[in-house]
Amino acid sequence: MWEYTDKVKEHFLNPRNVGDMEDADAVGEVGSMACGDALKLMIKLDGNERITDAKFQTFGCASAIASSSALTEMIIGKTLEEAEQITNDHIAEYLGGLPKEKMHCSVMGRDALERAIACYRGDPEKEVEGEVICECFGVTDIQIERAVTENHLTSIEDVTDFVKAGGGCGNCHDNIQDIIDRVLGKGPRLKKKPAALTNIQKIKLIEDALSREVRPELKKDGGDIELIDVDGNRVLVALRGRCATCTASEVTLKHYVESKLRELVTPELVVEEVSS
Amino acid sequence: MNTIYMDNNATTRVAPEVLEEMLPYFSDYYGNPSSMHTFGGNVERKIKEARADVAALLGAEPEEIIFTSCGTESDSTAIRAALESFPAKRHVITSRVEHPAVKNLSEYLSKNGYRATFVPVDSKGRLDLDYLYDHLSEDTAIISLMWANNETGVVFPVEEVAEVAAERDILFHTDAVQTVGKIPITLKQNNIDMLSLSGHKLHGPKGIGALYIRKGTRFSPFLIGGHQEGGRRGGTENVSSIIGLGRASRFVADHMDDENTRVKQLRDKLESELMRRIPNAFVNGDTKNRLPNTSSIAFEYVEGESILLMMDGLGICASSGSACTSGSLEPSHVLRAMGVPFTAAHGTIRFSLSVYNTEEEIDFVIDKLPPIIERLRSMSPFWKEAQQPA
Numbered sequence: 001m002w003e004y005t006d007k008v009k010e011h012f013l014n015p016r017n018v019g020d021m022e023d024a025d026a027v028g029e030v031g032s033m034a035c036g037d038a039l040k041l042m043i044k045l046d047g048n049e050r051i052t053d054a055k056f057q058t059f060g061c062a063s064a065i066a067s068s069s070a071l072t073e074m075i076i077g078k079t080l081e082e083a084e085q086i087t088n089d090h091i092a093e094y095l096g097g098l099p100k101e102k103m104h105c106s107v108m109g110r111d112a113l114e115r116a117i118a119c120y121r122g123d124p125e126k127e128v129e130g131e132v133i134c135e136c137f138g139v140t141d142i143q144i145e146r147a148v149t150e151n152h153l154t155s156i157e158d159v160t161d162f163v164k165a166g167g168g169c170g171n172c173h174d175n176i177q178d179i180i181d182r183v184l185g186k187g188p189r190l191k192k193k194p195a196a197l198t199n200i201q202k203i204k205l206i207e208d209a210l211s212r213e214v215r216p217e218l219k220k221d222g223g224d225i226e227l228i229d230v231d232g233n234r235v236l237v238a239l240r241g242r243c244a245t246c247t248a249s250e251v252t253l254k255h256y257v258e259s260k261l262r263e264l265v266t267p268e269l270v271v272e273e274v275s276s
Numbered sequence: 277m278n279t280i281y282m283d284n285n286a287t288t289r290v291a292p293e294v295l296e297e298m299l300p301y302f303s304d305y306y307g308n309p310s311s312m313h314t315f316g317g318n319v320e321r322k323i324k325e326a327r328a329d330v331a332a333l334l335g336a337e338p339e340e341i342i343f344t345s346c347g348t349e350s351d352s353t354a355i356r357a358a359l360e361s362f363p364a365k366r367h368v369i370t371s372r373v374e375h376p377a378v379k380n381l382s383e384y385l386s387k388n389g390y391r392a393t394f395v396p397v398d399s400k401g402r403l404d405l406d407y408l409y410d411h412l413s414e415d416t417a418i419i420s421l422m423w424a425n426n427e428t429g430v431v432f433p434v435e436e437v438a439e440v441a442a443e444r445d446i447l448f449h450t451d452a453v454q455t456v457g458k459i460p461i462t463l464k465q466n467n468i469d470m471l472s473l474s475g476h477k478l479h480g481p482k483g484i485g486a487l488y489i490r491k492g493t494r495f496s497p498f499l500i501g502g503h504q505e506g507g508r509r510g511g512t513e514n515v516s517s518i519i520g521l522g523r524a525s526r527f528v529a530d531h532m533d534d535e536n537t538r539v540k541q542l543r544d545k546l547e548s549e550l551m552r553r554i555p556n557a558f559v560n561g562d563t564k565n566r567l568p569n570t571s572s573i574a575f576e577y578v579e580g581e582s583i584l585l586m587m588d589g590l591g592i593c594a595s596s597g598s599a600c601t602s603g604s605l606e607p608s609h610v611l612r613a614m615g616v617p618f619t620a621a622h623g624t625i626r627f628s629l630s631v632y633n634t635e636e637e638i639d640f641v642i643d644k645l646p647p648i649i650e651r652l653r654s655m656s657p658f659w660k661e662a663q664q665p666a
Contacts, residue, residue, distance in 0.1 A: 029657070040657040060579050
C-alpha cells in the first residue's frame with residue numbers, strides 16, 4: 001500500500017476544479033490511457049494574462065488525481081509568467097510529498113501546464129522533441145535529461161519514477177544510464193558551488209558561461225546570443241544572427257542555453273528571450 | 277467500519293480452529309521433533325499427523341510431502357531439482373502467465389545456461405496446448421504450469437499435460453498454490469510429479485508451504501543440511517506452522533462443498549450484478565474453467581488504484597491488475613499475455629472470495645461499487661468521448 005500524505009488523500013477524495021471547461025482559453029493534454037495516466041488541463045485567463053479559472057480531467061491513480069487537483073489550486077490567480085515558474089517539485093511539495101515511485105504524477109502536472117501555456121501563446125503543438133529513448137512510454141532523451149538535471153536524479157530507477165522511462169521492457173536502460181552519466185559527469189562541480197550567489201557573481205558567471213561555452217556553439221551555426229539583463233533567476237537574452245530567425249530557436253534556448261547555464265551557474269535559472 | 281475481505285487469492289484469514297491447534301506449540305510443546313526424548317517425540321508425532329492431513333487433501337501418500345517455507349520455495353525446489361537430476365537436459369517449459377515464483381526463476385534460468393519456453397495463452401487466458409506440445413524436445417527437463425491462475429482464476433488442463441509429459445519422460449510440476457483447497461485434487465489418479473502449495477492461501481499461517489514429490493521421482497534438495505524431511509529439505513521444522521497447515525488442510529477439505537456451491541454462487545452474483553449495473557465492464561478469463569472464488573473484472577476508462585482506494589474507504593479489500601498498485605508502470609503480465617487492451621487492463625479489479633464471505637457483504641459491494649466507477653469516470657478525460665456514438 002502506498003503511503004500517501006493526508007493531503008494527497010484529501011485531494012483524491014475531494015478533488016478541486018474537476019470537470020470540463022467548454023470556453024477554455026487554453027488546453028494542455030498529456031499522457032494516454034495506454035500509459036496508465038492522462039491529464040487534460042483547461043484554463044481561462046483575463047486581459048492581464050492572469051489565470052482566472054482552471055479545470056482538469058484525469059485518468060489515473062490517486063496521486064495523479066491529487067496532483068491535478070493541487071495544480072489547479074496552485075495556478076488560479078497567478079499570471080502566466082508566475083505559473084510558468086511552477087515545477088513538478090512544487091506540486092509534490094504542495095501535497096506534502098509524493099511516494100518516490102509516484103513522482104511522475106507531478107511531472108505530468110507540470111507538463112500539462114507547460115502545454116496549456118504554449119497553447120495559449122499560440123506556439124504550434126510541439127512535436128516530440130529529441131530522440132525517443134524509451135519506446136514503451138515514448139520518452140525522449142531531452143525529457144530524461146531535463147528530469148535528471150532538474151531533480152538531481154542519479155539512477156535509472158529515479159528516472160523511471162519521474163518520467164516513466166525504463167519502466168517497461170527495460171531495453172533502454174543502458175541509454176538512460178548514459179544520459180545520467182553525461183549529466184552527472186559535470187554535476188559534482190555544480191554541487192560544490194556555494195548555495196547563494198550574489199547578483200554580481202551570478203551575472204559574471206552567466207557572462208562567462210555564455211562567452212566560453214554557449215556562444216562558440218551557436219556561432220558554429222551562424223548564430224549568436226546577447227545577455228540583456230538578469231532579473232532574479234530570470235536570464236533575459238536576445239538571439240542574434242541566424243538564431244534570430246531560426247524556427248528551432250526556442251528549443252535551442254530552453255534545451256541548450258538554459259540547461260548549460262543551469263549546469264554552470266545555478267539550477268534555478270530560467271532563460272527567456274526578449275526582443276530588442 | 278467492518279472489513280469486507282475479498283482478497284483471498286492474496287492471503288486468507290487463519291481459521292480460528294487452525295490458530296487454536298498451533299498455539300500450544302509455541303509455548304508448552306516447544307520440543308525439537310528430532311530429539312530423542314519423549315518431549316520432542318510428541319512433537320514429531322504431531323508433525324506426522326499434519327503430513328498425513330496434507331497428503332489426504334491431495335490424494336497422496338504422507339512420504340510424498342515435504343514441508344517448505346512457502347509456495348515460492350516449493351516452486352524453486354521443484355524446478356531446480358529437476359534440472360539437477362537431469363543435468364543433460366537444458367530446457368524448461370512454462371507459461372506466460374505464471375506467478376513470479378516460476379516466471380522470474382525461468383527468466384533467470386534462461387539467462388544462465390538454460391532455455392526457457394513461455395507458452396502463450398489466448399484472450400480468455402487458455403493455454404495454447406499445440407504450442408506447448410510443439411516445443412517439447414529431448415532436451416526438456418521439466419514442464420511447470422500453474423494449476424489455476426491467481427489473477428483470473430482460469431484453470432489449466434494440467435492433468436492432460438502431465439500425461440503427455442509422462443509419455444515423453446519429462447517431469448511435470450504444477451504450482452497449485454491457488455488451487456489446493458478450492459477444487460478437489462487426487463494425485464494418485466494423475467501423472468503430476470511435483471506440486472507446490474502454500475499455507476496462507478488455505479486459511480493456514482504464512483511462512484509455511486509444502487511440496488509434493490511423487491514416489492520414485494528423481495530429486496535433489498534445495499536446502500542442504502540436516503536429515504529433516506528425509507534429507508530432502510534441511511532445517512529444523514517450523515513446527516507450529518506445520519501443525520497449522522495440517523489443520524488448515526482438514527479445514528478446507530471440510531469446506532470444499534461450501535466453496536464450490538455457496539461461495540461460487542456468491543461470486544456469480546457479484547459478477548452478474550456488477551455487469552448489469554456498470555456499463556463498459558467485462559470479465560477477464562475463461563468463465564467455464566475457473567476457480568469458484570475468483571472474479572477479475574475490467575472497468576474501462578478508469579484506473580484500478582483509484583477504484584481500490586475508494587473501496588478501501590468503505591472497508592472493501594480487493595486487488596487490481598493495474599500498474600499503479602504494484603509500483604511497476606505496466607499492467608499485470610497476465611492481462612497483457614491475454615491481450616486485454618490497456619484501456620481495460622489498467623482498470624481491472626480482482627475479487628477473490630472465501631468461505632467466510634456472506635451474502636450481505638456481496639450486496640454491499642454491489643451497492644457501493646457502481647457509484648465509485650461512475651464518479652471516477654466523470655473525472656476521466658476519455659469517458660465522455662467514449663460515450664459518443666461512433
